[in-house]
Amino acid sequence: MDEFPHERQVNEARRQAGAVRPTLAVTTGEPAGIGPEISIRAAWAMRREANCVLLGDAAFLALTASLIDPSIKLAALSVQALRNGGLPHFGPERIAVIDVPLAAHVIPGTLNAENGRAVLATLDLAVEGVKTGWFDAIVTAPLQKSTINDAGVAFSGHTEYLAEKTATPKVVMMLAGVPGEGQPPLRVALATTHLPLKDVSAAVTREGLAQVLDIIDRDLKTKFGIAAPRILVTGLNPHAGENGYLGREEIDTIAPAIEAAQARGIGCSGPYPADTLFQPRYLKDADCVLAMYHDQGLPVLKYATFGRGVNITLGLPLTRTSVDHGTALDLAGQGLGLADCGSMEAAISSALHMVRAQRAAIH
Ligand SMILES: NC(=O)C1=CN([C@@H]2O[C@H](COP(=O)(O)OP(=O)(O)OC[C@H]3O[C@@H](n4cnc5c(N)ncnc54)[C@H](O)[C@@H]3O)[C@@H](O)[C@H]2O)C=CC1
Numbered sequence: 296m297d298e299f300p301h302e303r304q305v306n307e308a309r310r311q312a313g314a315v316r317p318t319l320a321v322t323t324g325e326p327a328g329i330g331p332e333i334s335i336r337a338a339w340a341m342r343r344e345a346n347c348v349l350l351g352d353a354a355f356l357a358l359t360a361s362l363i364d365p366s367i368k369l370a371a372l373s374v375q376a377l378r379n380g381g382l383p384h385f386g387p388e389r390i391a392v393i394d395v396p397l398a399a400h401v402i403p404g405t406l407n408a409e410n411g412r413a414v415l416a417t418l419d420l421a422v423e424g425v426k427t428g429w430f431d432a433i434v435t436a437p438l439q440k441s442t443i444n445d446a447g448v449a450f451s452g453h454t455e456y457l458a459e460k461t462a463t464p465k466v467v468m469m470l471a472g473v474p475g476e477g478q479p480p481l482r483v484a485l486a487t488t489h490l491p492l493k494d495v496s497a498a499v500t501r502e503g504l505a506q507v508l509d510i511i512d513r514d515l516k517t518k519f520g521i522a523a524p525r526i527l528v529t530g531l532n533p534h535a536g537e538n539g540y541l542g543r544e545e546i547d548t549i550a551p552a553i554e555a556a557q558a559r560g561i562g563c564s565g566p567y568p569a570d571t572l573f574q575p576r577y578l579k580d581a582d583c584v585l586a587m588y589h590d591q592g593l594p595v596l597k598y599a600t601f602g603r604g605v606n607i608t609l610g611l612p613l614t615r616t617s618v619d620h621g622t623a624l625d626l627a628g629q630g631l632g633l634a635d636c637g638s639m640e641a642a643i644s645s646a647l648h649m650v651r652a653q654r655a656a657i658h
């Protein structure tokens with residue numbers, strides 16, 4: 296792999312003004328999954344729109360790229376050179392790679408906890424790079440949550456990890472996708488993220504919902520350019536609790552949180568029964584649905600848009616997008632070329648839009 300020349304520095308003012316394509320850190324995810332393949336393919340396909348910098352094991356990425364398409368050109372960027380001299384200017388002829396070495400040989404489709412810490416190291420480097428100004432945003436390929444835990448690090452997801460790394464007390468997971476041509480985007484945010492179902496009720500609190508609604512409202516304005524976001528809030532129980540006969544969370548917690556948010560000027564309403572809310576006559580007047588937990592909202596979104604959806608972490612002091620799917624070990628184990636990289640391309644595209652919307656808001 297060639298080395299990047301470091302003599303040309305990007306002028307920060309030019310970069311902020313949008314004269315240079317946004318630079319995105321792409322963490323390549325679980326090495327035994329489809330992450331490396333879809334990262335390379337999407338970054339190469341979109342190289343004229345985005346400067347993608349792949350974070351992962353350089354030798355493994357070079358091998359993967361050569362097997363996908365020998366005409367794909369990667370070039371190594373050294374972390375030390377970045378730390379000393381900042382980000383060099385580079386064009387669309389090649390994709391930059393920062394080497395984050397793996398501990399063990401990769402067998403596609405077979406997890407190895409020895410590589411778990413290297414996957415986390417790519418996230419750490421991405422966060423460092425955004426804080427330092429090398430990168431405008433982070434796009435993450437899927438990782439295997441269990442492998443990070445097996446490596447000895449308690450880990451429930453990128454969402455929670457990035458919140459911790461940036462000392463952000465509250466973040467919101469939102470997935471978005473376009474169900475069909477000409478249709479408006481469907482956005483589904485979650486009041487709770489990765490936690491066992493038995494813990495959900497206790498985790499849905501008035502204070503928590505207030506924070507979540509504030510974050511959705513603010514980020515839809517600042518990162519998505521929606522002037523007055525409209526948010527539909529689901530209940531937690533069947534039929535939104537059926538006036539308390541099927542659970543009291545709607546009466547005691549969710550409705551008061553909605554009323555309080557309305558009083559703060561947030562355009563939200565509910566709680567609505569989750570089983571009937573997801574139909575065009577309600578969704579056409581909404582910018583986002585707030586569901587109470589992971590498997591209440593995401594199956595709907597994935598059914599409607601799987602393979603084209605994007606996972607966005609709201610509330611972070613940085614822009615992070617990801618795919619709508621996991622590591623697909625079953626596909627990775629069968630060889631290259633089976634994974635669809637549509638969601639990875641959508642994640643890159645969405646990060647670009649968000650970076651540009653924020654630049655436009657600043658200027
Ligand atoms: N952003 C992230 O890091 C995410 C990570 N995960 C992790 O992924 C792991 C596996 O999760 P699963 O529930 O098995 O979901 P999965 O999305 O990996 O697989 C579910 C099914 O969808 C297929 N599939 C997934 N992505 C595909 C693609 N790009 N093209 C074609 N087919 C695709 C798979 O082959 C499989 O049949 C778990 O550890 C989970 O935590 C899951 C979602 C997001």
Ligand SMILES: NCC(=O)COP(=O)(O)O
Pocket residue numbers: 451452453454455593606617
């Ligand atoms: N279902 C979404 C998911 O599990 C992704 O989580 P995260 O790693 O983006 O926090």
